Amino acid sequence: MHVQERQAWLTLVAATAALTLFCVLVALVGLGSRSVAPAAFGLLGLVGAARRIGTRERKAGKVVMDERDHEIERMATLLAYNVFWALFVGAAIGPFFLLGPGTIMRVPTYALTFTPLVAVCVFFLVNSLATIVLYRRGSHGREA
Amino acid sequence: MAAKPDLSNRIRRLRFDHGEMTQQELADRAGVTRQTIIALEAGRYNPSLALALRIARVFEVAVEEVFTLGDGREA
Numbered sequence: 375m376h377v378q379e380r381q382a383w384l385t386l387v388a389a390t391a392a393l394t395l396f397c398v399l400v401a402l403v404g405l406g407s408r409s410v411a412p413a414a415f416g417l418l419g420l421v422g423a424a425r426r427i428g429t430r431e432r433k434a435g436k437v438v439m440d441e442r443d444h445e446i447e448r449m450a451t452l453l454a455y456n457v458f459w460a461l462f463v464g465a466a467i468g469p470f471f472l473l474g475p476g477t478i479m480r481v482p483t484y485a486l487t488f489t490p491l492v493a494v495c496v497f498f499l500v501n502s503l504a505t506i507v508l509y510r511r512g513s514h515g516r517e518a
Numbered sequence: 519m520a521a522k523p524d525l526s527n528r529i530r531r532l533r534f535d536h537g538e539m540t541q542q543e544l545a546d547r548a549g550v551t552r553q554t555i556i557a558l559e560a561g562r563y564n565p566s567l568a569l570a571l572r573i574a575r576v577f578e579v580a581v582e583e584v585f586t587l588g589d590g591r592e593a
Contacts, residue, residue: 376553440550441566442557509553511562 377428377438378447382505384427388420389498396488406484415491421498446508454501458493524588530559532577532584548572 375383395414403409428438439447469479533539541555548555549572557563558573565573565585574581 376551437545437549437551440554441569442554442563443551 376443376509377431378443379506379509381424381427382450382502382509384424385421385498386502386506388417388424389495389502391420392417393492393495393499396492406482409484412484412488412491415488415495418491418494418498446505449508450501450504453504454497457500458497461496462493525564525585526561526588527558527585529555529573529584532579536577544573544576547576 392415395417396411399409399411399414403411405411431438469477473479529544533541533544541559542552545552545555548569550569554563554565558565570581570585574584577584
């Protein structure tokens with residue numbers, strides 16, 4: 375398995391575990407200012423460990439990333455970025471249409487803490503899934 | 519947007535013609551990973567012009583002898 379593919383698998387596991395644990399903790403202890411649920415996102419630290427994969431090969435002077443890997447990385451990042459923006463815009467304009475333009479919403483500050491973390495999780499999930507699929511299916515390179 | 523080029527190649531044939539060169543050896547000499555050589559041979563990846571030229575240089579042939587356009591015309 376390619377270095378970048380192994381990194382994608384670990385990222386996928388980390389993001390899935392973080393989101394799952396977060397949901398489990400929310401179900402068990404609830405979501406409030408004193409909730410420990412956002413601590414689940416600490417598992418995202420494993421994404422940093424994923425970047426260490428391939429260090430040995432790199433130090434041995436092996437080629438670990440070439441133009442095809444960069445192309446797959448570019449396509450996966452672009453897809454994750456697009457999904458992120460689609461969700462972001464949806465979340466921004468959704469309440470406008472669902473609740474009405476004049477509705478005043480009260481958002482607790484703790485929600486502001488974990489919302490970006492959920493967004494990061496979604497980004498990692500889409501990015502790693504796309505990377506794995508593109509390696510399995512094969513990237514056909516840039517269009518002429 | 520232009521259609522994807524339907525490239526075919528003779529990399530596998532050329533490797534065997536060059537002393538049964540391994541995929542890893544070709545990858546090292548062309549500066550790519552073995553997975554990319556596998557993808558190229560399987561027709562799952564179209565290389566950049568620079569990589570096509572590097573591969574042709576490894577086999578000491580013209581790039582047209584390695585890559586061919588699928589519509590019957592040479593690349």
